[in-house]
Amino acid sequence: MKNTLYRNIFASEMESQIMKYFIFISLACVILVAQNCDDSFTSTEVDNIVMPDSNVSYSKHVAPVFEVKCVPCHNSQHSEAGLDLSSWVNATRDPSIIFPGSDSTSVLVYSIEKIPPYAPMPPYEWLKRNHIDGIRTWIREGARNN
The missing domain is CATH 1.20.5 (Single alpha-helices involved in coiled-coils or other helix-helix interfaces)
Structure with missing residues (x-):
C-alpha cells in the first residue's frame, strides 16, 4: 500500500x-x-508594385519601397547621412530632402535619379524606373501621408 x-x-x-x-x-x-x-514587405512584393501616374499613396506605394530599398540603412537606429525614411514623419521632416510639391528641389530625387554630386541610392540595387517616377509624383502631389 x-x-x-x-x-x-x-x-x-x-x-x-x-x-x-x-x-x-x-x-x-x-x-x-x-x-x-509581420506586415513587412519582401523585395519581390515591392518589385511588383506599380506606381500610378497620379494619386500616389504613401502607404500603398511609397512606404513599401522605402521599407525594403531604403530603411535598412536609413532608419531611426542607423540613419546614414542623417536620413531616416522609416516613417512619413521622419521622411518629410527636412524639406531639403523631400520638398512637398517640388520634386526638382528634393535631394532624395537627386539621389534616386543618380544626379551628381549626390550619392546614387540605393547603392546596391537601384530603383525601378516606375518607382522613381512614382516617388517623384508623390512629392509633386505634396508628399501627403495618405
Missing part, C-alpha cells in the same frame, strides 16, 4: 514536470512563429 502511494505521488510529480516542459516548449514555438509574422 505504501509503495503504491509513493508511486502515485512520484508519477503525479513526473506528469506535472512533463506538462510544464510541454507548455514551455509550446510557448517558445508560438513566440518564434509570431516573430516571423
Whole structure:
C-alpha cells in the first residue's frame, strides 16, 4: 500500500514536470512563429508594385519601397547621412530632402535619379524606373501621408 502511494505521488510529480516542459516548449514555438509574422514587405512584393501616374499613396506605394530599398540603412537606429525614411514623419521632416510639391528641389530625387554630386541610392540595387517616377509624383502631389 505504501509503495503504491509513493508511486502515485512520484508519477503525479513526473506528469506535472512533463506538462510544464510541454507548455514551455509550446510557448517558445508560438513566440518564434509570431516573430516571423509581420506586415513587412519582401523585395519581390515591392518589385511588383506599380506606381500610378497620379494619386500616389504613401502607404500603398511609397512606404513599401522605402521599407525594403531604403530603411535598412536609413532608419531611426542607423540613419546614414542623417536620413531616416522609416516613417512619413521622419521622411518629410527636412524639406531639403523631400520638398512637398517640388520634386526638382528634393535631394532624395537627386539621389534616386543618380544626379551628381549626390550619392546614387540605393547603392546596391537601384530603383525601378516606375518607382522613381512614382516617388517623384508623390512629392509633386505634396508628399501627403495618405
